[in-house]
Amino acid sequence: MTSWQSVLKKSITTAGELAHHLDVPEEEITRVAGVYPMRINPYYMALIRRHGAPLLRQAVPDIRELHDPDGMTDPLAEEDLSPVPNLVHKYPDRALLLVCSECAMYCRFCTRKRKVGTPGMAISRQGVRAGLDYLRRTPQIREVLLSGGDPLLLTDQRLDELLAELRAIPSIEVIRIGSRVPCTLPMRVTRELADMLARHHPLYINTHFNHPAELTAEAAEACGRLADAGIPLACQTVLLRGVNDDAEVLRRLMRGLLAMRVRPYYLFQADLTRGTAHFRTTIDRGLAIMRQLIGHLSGMAVPTYALDAPGGGGKIPLTPDYVTGLGEELRFTTYRDIPCAYPNRLPEDLRAGRDG
Numbered sequence: 191m192t193s194w195q196s197v198l199k200k201s202i203t204t205a206g207e208l209a210h211h212l213d214v215p216e217e218e219i220t221r222v223a224g225v226y227p228m229r230i231n232p233y234y235m236a237l238i239r240r241h242g243a244p245l246l247r248q249a250v251p252d253i254r255e256l257h258d259p260d261g262m263t264d265p266l267a268e269e270d271l272s273p274v275p276n277l278v279h280k281y282p283d284r285a286l287l288l289v290c291s292e293c294a295m296y297c298r299f300c301t302r303k304r305k306v307g308t309p310g311m312a313i314s315r316q317g318v319r320a321g322l323d324y325l326r327r328t329p330q331i332r333e334v335l336l337s338g339g340d341p342l343l344l345t346d347q348r349l350d351e352l353l354a355e356l357r358a359i360p361s362i363e364v365i366r367i368g369s370r371v372p373c374t375l376p377m378r379v380t381r382e383l384a385d386m387l388a389r390h391h392p393l394y395i396n397t398h399f400n401h402p403a404e405l406t407a408e409a410a411e412a413c414g415r416l417a418d419a420g421i422p423l424a425c426q427t428v429l430l431r432g433v434n435d436d437a438e439v440l441r442r443l444m445r446g447l448l449a450m451r452v453r454p455y456y457l458f459q460a461d462l463t464r465g466t467a468h469f470r471t472t473i474d475r476g477l478a479i480m481r482q483l484i485g486h487l488s489g490m491a492v493p494t495y496a497l498d499a500p501g502g503g504g505k506i507p508l509t510p511d512y513v514t515g516l517g518e519e520l521r522f523t524t525y526r527d528i529p530c531a532y533p534n535r536l537p538e539d540l541r542a543g544r545d546g
């Protein structure tokens with residue numbers, strides 16, 4: 191067993207074990223974890239003890255998970271959009287392939303809470319093979335996103351085989367891996383892993399950090415190894431009430447990510463997933479926060495605030511409105527809230543067709 195595997199094996203999965211570390215309502219946690227599994231590995235547990243609520247809320251079960259009657263089990267209609275199990279084909283040119291049912295930590299706000307980490311998501315080699323067959327016979331798919339669960343919990347060997355099989359499909363140009371491992375189990379990102387991944391370029395990794403306290407020296411080292419292997423890194427953060435719904439917290443997170451060579455990509459509005467209502471913010475709040483990011487920090491550090499449409503309609507960007515009027519001139523406010531204008535017509539000579 192490699193060292194990251196032994197760290198993972200020491201994860202807390204029951205309320206009784208958790209009570210040794212934190213003062214928690216054991217009986218409630220047992221009930222919630224019986225429905226939605228808990229896994230808190232020693233690395234993330236140490237971060238929780240040091241930083242408290244914003245990290246604790248992401249990992250420790252909350253009784254409110256069981257009281258969310260309006261929530262949807264599959265808000266993005268992924269099961270309806272799956273031509274074969276564990277492959278979601280929503281956009282014309284890209285597909286999502288779920289290759290691992292486990293994660294290094296079970297996030298309480300997970301969109302795939304209905305199945306991630308449960309026996310309902312067992313993924314067999316045969317299942318993955320059906321996904322690969324679909325990709326072979328659907329050449330309009332140019333990009334494959336590996337997700338789960340967390341693909342980086344597969345062994346190096348299994349992942350290498352899988353990537354080789356994908357690379358053997360001529361229509362697939364780009365491989366993208368979605369993984370929270372650089373944040374929740376950074377020791378998994380070994381030099382061997384980075385070297386192996388580099389043999390399957392063009393390969394991108396989108397990771398997932400939600401709070402600046404997650405930007406540890408270990409996480410920076412993990413991201414540095416991947417970046418050194420030529421893998422472009424981006425981050426998909428989820429906007430979470432009581433965790434990061436604050437402009438100053440997000441500014442620190444986004445700046446810190448950029449300094450770790452990770453480019454902020456999406457800031458997701460929380461999905462309507464059952465059991466996650468207590469994490470949701472209003473869209474107004476998200477837009478107000480974006481106003482406090484845009485222009486106030488490097489454009490490279492500003493993610494796109496996006497909503498994944500319920501029912502599988504895809505992601506749409508949510509952008510604060512700077513436009514106050516559009517007629518003979520565009521009227522708008524600057525990022526500092528100062529009124530400004532720009533002409534919405536061509537210069538005289540161009541209008542008269544005298545420009546040659």
Ligand SMILES: *Cc1c(COP(=O)(O)O)cnc(C)c1O
Nearest residue numbers: 278279280281284285286335505
């Ligand atoms: C999010 C998602 C993608 C990728 O969308 P991008 O906007 O390209 O990041 C692809 N397929 C599915 C099913 C998705 O949910």
Ligand code: SF4
Nearest residue numbers: 293296297300339370
């Ligand atoms: S790492 Fe991703 S897939 Fe796994 S529980 Fe967290 S949000 Fe869900």
